[in-house]
Amino acid sequence: MTRQIPSTDVDFVEKLFLGIDVGGTNVKLGLVDAEGTVHRRGTTPTPELGTPQRIFNFAMQFAMQQLEDLARPERDLAGVGLAVPGVLDTRAFELREVVNLPGWHGQPLLELLCDASSLPSAVVNDANSAAYAEHASRMLGDRSLALITLGTGIGCGLVVNGSPYGGDHGCAGELGHIAIRFDDDALPCTCGSRGHLESYAAAGGLINRLRSAIKAEGPSHFSAELLSDQVTPLNIAAEAEKGSQVCQELIDETAQYVGQAIGMLGQVIDPEVVLLGGAMTFGGNATNTGRQFLERVRATVKATTLVQVGINMQVDFATLGNDAGVLGAAMIAKQVSQP
Ligand SMILES: [Zn+2]
Structure with a gap:
């Protein structure tokens, strides 16, 4: 994840860190201070620049321009962190599997980032970057945290004993x-x-599962939104919020599945904090449905783990949203830059 170039500056707390969050559509940039406040944000379409070298050079130009605007000297930039999607080899810092980033597969990302920045640099998977941002914002020190993202897919970023953890093979x-x-069907x-x-x-x-319920109960029990081919989890959450028993049960069932998986994770890593984020949190803390979802996840975790794992694990909603990737990358840059 990291390459150290020793810092010689004593005013480390005054320093700024550049976070680069690369996705298939956009590159997000942020100039962040040691406390985790984002001072400047930027974004640019990924395909226009394309290669890692061009994106890193663009990011450095962005950082230098922002420093100038802030009337800060170039030496105030103390480190650069990069968050990337896909399977990141955590020894070679090369992407082994990645979609939507042509030309990135197998590139020596840390080496290229160090060349472009001449600063302490770090490369991390984007899920772990977001998890690290949540970890830093909660000041969890050497504790462990998992950030689970629920949506079209289910992702999970890990911070173990205070450091992002990608595993031996990403x-x-x-x-x-x-x-x-595990059954045949x-x-x-x-x-x-x-x-x-x-x-x-x-x-x-x-x-x-909604479609199975419609089949079992008959379409007359369901609204037009739920019967539509375009139905989304948001529609199911909205109907549950209006009192639909079937939709509440579908969401409860989802919570039980997620809770079971978190229970397994808990038995292996025993993290202090597990956070739920992404589009499928059913309104989160702002709705009864979201709060009930969280309660059911918590109950399932407790029911499926050893007592000390279940009672000590704090399960909650994530709070950082869109900033998390950039912020985490910058915070990891801070971690590797510390004198
Ligand atoms: Zn699978």
Whole structure:
């Protein structure tokens, strides 16, 4: 994840860090201070620049321009962090699997980032970057945290003992592909295997369960939104909020699946904090449905783990949203830059 170039500056707390969050559509940039406040933000379409070298050079130009605007000297930039999607080899810092980033596969990302910045640099998977941002914002020190993202797929970023953890092959925290059903009729998963969490609890799994319920109960019991081919988890959450028993049960079931997987994760890592984020949190703390979802996840975790794991694990909603990738990358840059 890191390469150290020793810092010689004593005023470290005054320093700024550049976070670069690369996605298939956009590159997000942020100039962040040691406390985790984002001072300047930028974004640019990824395909226009394309290669890692061009994106890193653009990011450095952005940082220098922002420093000038802030009337800060160039030496105030103390480190650069990069968050990337896909399977990141955490020894070579090369992407082994990545979609939507042509020309990035197999590139020596840390080396290229160091060349472009001449500063302490870090490269991390974007899920782990977001998890690290949540970890830093909660000042969890050497504690462990998992950030689970629920949506079209199910992702998970890990911070173990205070550092982002990618595993030996960049696949740690692939919670969506934990098997929760083992019988012959376990549902097929997008990865080609069967019975994985994602098949049951990601958006597609929830909608499949809705369609089974419609078949079982008859369409007259369901609203036009729920019967539509375009139905989304948001529609199901809205109907649950209006009192639909079936939709509440579907969401409860989702919570139980997610809770089971978190229980397994808890038995392996025993983290202090597990956070739920992404589009499928059913309104989060702002709605009764979201709060009930969280309570059911918590109850399932407690019911499926050893007492000391269940009672000590804080399960909650994530709070940082869109800023998390950039912020985490900058905070990891801070971690590797510390004198
Ligand atoms: Zn799978």
